Amino acid sequence: MNETLTLDAAAPIEAEGKITVLSVRQLMWMRFKRNRLAVIGAVMLTMFYLMALFAGFLAPYDPRTTHAEHPAAPPQLPRIVDQEGNFHWPPFVYATASKVDQKTFRRSYQPIGDTRYPLRFFAAAEPYRLFGLIPTDIHLFHVDEPAKVFLMGTDRNGRDMFSRVVYGAQVSLTVGLLGVTVSLIIGTLLGIVSGFLGGLFDNVTQRFIDILIVFPLIPLWLALATTIPPTWNSVQRFFAISLVLSLVTWGALARQVRGSVLALRETDYVQAARYANAGVWHIITRHLLPNTMSHVLVIATLAIPAMILGETALSFLGLGIQPPMTSWGLLLNEAQQTRVLLQQPWLLLPAVFVIVAIIAFNFIGDGIRDAADPFSK
Amino acid sequence: MSMSPTPESILEIRNLKKHFPITRGLLRKQVGVVKAVDGVFLSVPAGKTVGLVGESGCGKTTTGHCIMGGTPVTSGEIIFHHPQLGAMDLAKANSAQMSKARCAMQMVFQDPNSSLNPRMTIFDIVAEPLVVNQVARGSALRQRVEELLGLVGLRPEFMQRFPHAFSGGQRQRIVVARALALNPRLIIADEPVSALDVSVQAQILNLLQDLQQTLGLAYLFISHDLSVVEHISDSVAVMYVGKLVEFAPTQTIFHFPKHPYTQALLMSVPRPSPTAQPRAVLGGEVPSSVTPPPGCYFHPRCPFAVQQCAEIEPELIEVAPGHFVRCHLAHELKLEGVGSLDLSVSK
Amino acid sequence: MIKYIVTRTIAMIPTFLLLTVFGFLLIELPPGDYVTSYIRAQAAQGNTSAADQEASMRAQYGLDQPIVVRYGLWLSRFVRGDFGDSFEFRRPATEIIGSRLGVTLTISICAFLISWGIGIPLGIYSATHQYSRTDNFLTTVTFVGLGIPDFLLGLLLLVTVWMLTGEVLTGMNSSAYASAPWSVGKVLDFLKHLWIPVTAVVITGTAWIMRVMRGNLLDQLGRPYVTALRARGLPERVVIYKHAVRNALHPLVMSLGQTLAWLISGFTIISLVLDLPTVQSIYLRAMLQQDVYLGGTILILIGVLILIGTLLADILLAWLDPRIRLY
């Protein structure tokens, strides 16, 4: 075989490029990294999830602790310059006390005295369990009584909003993941089965998904959320809400998976595998799943923000997460009454977290979508 | 008609038909039928190459998939002479028999980009038939894959790379290596060089010929490129709208065609010679395989058509030993082959 | 074309039945029923005698029958146009829905027209100026717009207006006009309230439409026929507006089907937050109170609107796109 030898001599010329030795996953990662917004989104989300993971450490107070002397306190940022204009480190706060205006019944907070209470970093305070396991009492920062540090103010019961937001992240950021996981399992399973089997099963599934996809999310979520028995405790409710979120969104995933399965089923490499006597299981696990996964990942990433929004909406209406558990939606629930909100606008701060999380997920989803098909360009 | 069964033939196809129903609406009411393959006769001798030519949509690829058991056959016989198990009719084979048959015959696809899973390494791709059929594992598997890659002229160092790292020609070599993994006797090559660059096409054609010589392979070489088919085939079958219209040894069919369509095809081929006669132009369009014309499917475009052609469908007849034609006028017509053309190209 | 419409309509019947089953199950699924929640509510007010009426109330509302029978009864009345009475308001469901339809449609149609009117031109601009500074800006705005839930936006607007003017623009009319007959003053007052929910809904809607339009148009601009049109010497505006934009609108036409239902189902939570007298807020209330016939009627109304919407969208698409007409 003469020319094969010369071919080999020529082959290295084109095989030297860096791109040629990378796997599809590595190529995707390379392209993803180039998308600045996607990287920003990934960094923000990583920080959010770290915040949820280390909630007990970051939060200066237990989210359920009521500071009876400080109801509806506005946010109070630690200062580095005192009233005389002198610079201090570490940052400090003044102790405050509330005063109720006798005419308007509005409550306002004033510093008492000019004693500075510096922030103590890595200080021992209320005990908690890190990751829900390790008992400890070290917090990132704390101040000595009687001063308080309420970065985002308090609610009308005097609970620290910042601590509640940090703990709320645990629920709000996982409910979407849990919901998407359930969606993924239902969607991938049904998508592969109906794409692979075809026939009547596929037909009926598709008609059902047709309705499910076009049906507006919120009314359906509401209808499903009302079916959760009120007697369930907050943990059961958490899982029930995840299930509700996923029951409404698996359709789009199943449709996507089915679409790619139908397309892949006709590809020459699946045909070749079949002609090599490969069984259904082999074809699904070696050919269909790996090649649908990037599309599924895109859909899943883009479904999470919708779910976070769903949880927020349901909890906001009182149909979602129940106390003593807390979530961003539930925190916003207190801001629902306009009159309350007008007097305590800082109750809307959890919304900032919701919005940032949603945008971050959208950034990432967009980045993965652009990177998903490394051979498109 | 009867095609004399040659003892050394590895594949014989008799009156193969594959019809796809066209369904509409929710109730899947059948409103028509696509006669993708509608009467194909073929015989592939062991160790030889049979070319299958025709224009797009004529059913040549579907014929290939019928042989591989990729789609159930409507009627007809596909007799495969398995080296160990003897003759078996693949048109009626159950899945166990089909699995055994597939170990002795494999398919090579047209587009080397889509016939390799982008997420598998070359090793995984070539090893796949060996793994699923539990032929080899561990170091034996590795050795066999290295051997196969060497056979198609690829370096074993590339085994852990992914398909996108290779050029079109190299990918087609990988496809061939996978097809050879189970030691087949017959390869169905569906347009194996059509997607390749002109300068690479010859490499693959030579590779296929070398492999035929060293391994004694038989090829069913499906292509629309008549020059390539003439180069590689021992005999050629011509299809038109699902039907086999002519089947003969290569020299015969190219120099003494008996079917007007074969002649028209030969005359249409562009010749790399500026002094060649202008090519003859066949008028009209290929009819749809859902609503083919009555009688001989070719009669509306045929310059020799008579009344009979529009009414009666011609049968396949053997005009000379090994030369089959589906034409009413097969004995009367004097047709021209490629030899009649001025080909004053200096080599 | 007529045959196409007829077959498509007939094909909707099984889907409609599936929808009613679905709707009925959703209503029936919650533990307990209206009587349970009625008694609970009464008991909360200290009225314990309501518990004695439990059985008779169930009989009165037909709640003691097996579920299949109830579905049959409900469906047979449903197709005759009798949608049942609301337990809570003791009035026909249709009447309650009808009285709120005006405000609902005013908000949703305004929001729909504005968001499409802004979203499509901006989407076209973004796509034809891909990666320009304006495109990058618009894309970022789109992301933020998609990230903010509309009810939060409504709340923000409300707070902002209050901080600036001291007015609280909840509901659709100030208390002074609430029960007054329609007058110029009342219309102006209505408009003053209208813009908050409309703006909140428009921002999300515009972001979505802009995004879809940009993506579709970019996809179309990469097609060979666009190059071929340019090669023919057609001015860029003809290539874009007459050809590419028209092709790019097709996927949006498909989404028109959902829009019809969205008119009475979008901005559900904003309705509650801003205390708007819309169908959505009554739906929410009916779901919470297990007011079966009212909630169910609205849910199925949404479903029916989806079916009609998809049908209309399909017909529109068939009219726009010759490739679909064949079937």
Next chain:
Amino acid sequence: MAESELLLEVRNLKTHFFAEEGIVRAVDGVDFTVARGKTLGVLGESGCGKSVTGFSILRLVQPPGRIVAGEILYHGLHGADNRALDLARCSPTSSQMQSIRGGEIAMIFQEARTSLDPVYTVGSQLIEAIKYHQSLRQEQAKAWGVEMLRRVGLPDPEATFNKYPHQLSGGMCQRVMIAIALSCQPKLLIADEPTTALDVTTEAQVLRLIKDLQEELGMSMIFITHNLGVVAEMADEIVVMYLGKVVEQTDVKALFEDARHPYTQALLRSVPQIGKKSGERLQTVPGSVPHPQNIPAGCPFHPRCPSRMPGLCDRKEPALLPLSGNRLVRCFLYDEDALKGANVHVANT
């Protein structure tokens, strides 16, 4: 060739694509001329830049690609001073360029069906082009359109006029494309692989049609293809391209009888010819066309070249050399100065 005979001159054209991954020099120094009424065949394999050359002439290259150097001199306009117009300096969106496209220079493409807008009838797309270049009223334009459809040999032109692209076969779509392209009687037709997607019998029909119409209208043509048979049939003059460069330009007869560049020679030897069955192995070009981002240094063909001269071909890039008989070749084998200077022994000619 006399000046007045020239219709188009392309000089040192360079069109590069500035992708994120790096610069792709799709067209990297292309020179050729097109004579009035003649056909220039552009022959090359995938990735050689032949299509981009066509797009560059009509200024249809979209970002991230752009023309970075060179001239495209069009001599077809009857200006007052009779000077050529340099298309490379025209703005792609200018009205001048728009009147050139379709009016002076038309183009047809490989995928005819996808090159037609699916939602308009072929008739309305035909009229649209006519109306933009000629001031005709609707009825006149329609009559002309139907006449064009008749000329391209479509059966029942009136009925075809009201059909949509998806209702026509690939061959019929290509005829419609030709009708649209020729409806304004351009002086130059750029045909970018117009028959690659068609079957042989349809290909023969379409090529015959293009040739007949060319003769009838007396127009020039740039015929881009990778098929040696098709180019032999259609072209008067041929340029062979490899990796963005012209490697050889000559008339068609000389090319097939006496190709000079090793690439052209190898290409001609590697295709089987009909009616020439010999049972022998084909001669091959080793290796494959490199990726346009990995163009080898020196002569881009040297790694695959059977006559490569180490120390010369892999170091320096050959220039396009004029040889006798109006032909040009880009190869050191014909460059005596370079051979002497490098002092290498030519073993393989």
